[in-house]
Amino acid sequence: MSEANQLRRMADHVNDDAVLSSVPPAGEHRSSRVVDDAQLIRAAQQGSAAAFEQLVQRYDRAVLRLTVHLTGSEEDGQDIYQEAFLRAYVHLPRFRFECSFYTWIYRIATNLCLDYLRRKRSRSRELTTTNAADGEEREILDLVPDQSAGASPERNLASRILREYIVRALSQLSPRERMVFELKHYHGLQLRTVAGILETTEGTIKNTLFRATRKLRLQLSAVR
Secondary structure: OOHHHHHHHOOOOOOHHHHHOOOOOOOOOHHHHHHHHHHHHHHHHOOOHHHHHHHHHHHHHHHHHHHHHHHOOHHHHHHHHHHHHHHHHHHHHHOOOOOOHHHHHHHHHHHHHHHHHHHHHHHHHHOOOOOOOOOHHHHOOOOOOOOOOOOOHHHHHHHHHHHHHHHHHHHOOOHHHHHHHHHHHOOOOOHHHHHHHOOOOHHHHHHHHHHHHHHHHHHHHHHO
């Protein structure tokens, strides 16, 4: 049985309809979403599996996109995504509303991704030879626009070469530098949000982002 199914079965004996009767449907406005999240969290803390499942449904796509993106692997990203929500379920009774659920679940997922990237970096340093993995191109962010059906072979080759440069450039960043750079530029998060997710100051995030950007510019200067 998958972990996702296990989550759904953990509290089947609870009368979820009664617990959720006071929870309004999710609104489109961000402030309404925050209020709804708080009510769902409280219901889930009282034992409602359905309330927690609604929280999962609200953020599962964003978290999965984040984990697949950062790991560069659909399979590993799926595993981390499931682990993130499983940890959220286990630790939800201790949630103290000091931040939004959005920030909290992103924090769990990014910490898991950081551990993954550090292990991966450590393994790569132990290798005496390096070979490109089959799915290595998926590890990078999609900085190159999708190619049209009528794109020329020359353009396709140029895009592939650029992707290879980006792979190498990103590999030179520390896991934390890469995390900050991607959360800011490719997930569109504000620096204060990134700081909240990584539990540090906005000034520290700015410095990390500056270092990451400088490294990438140096690495990619050859393709300008």
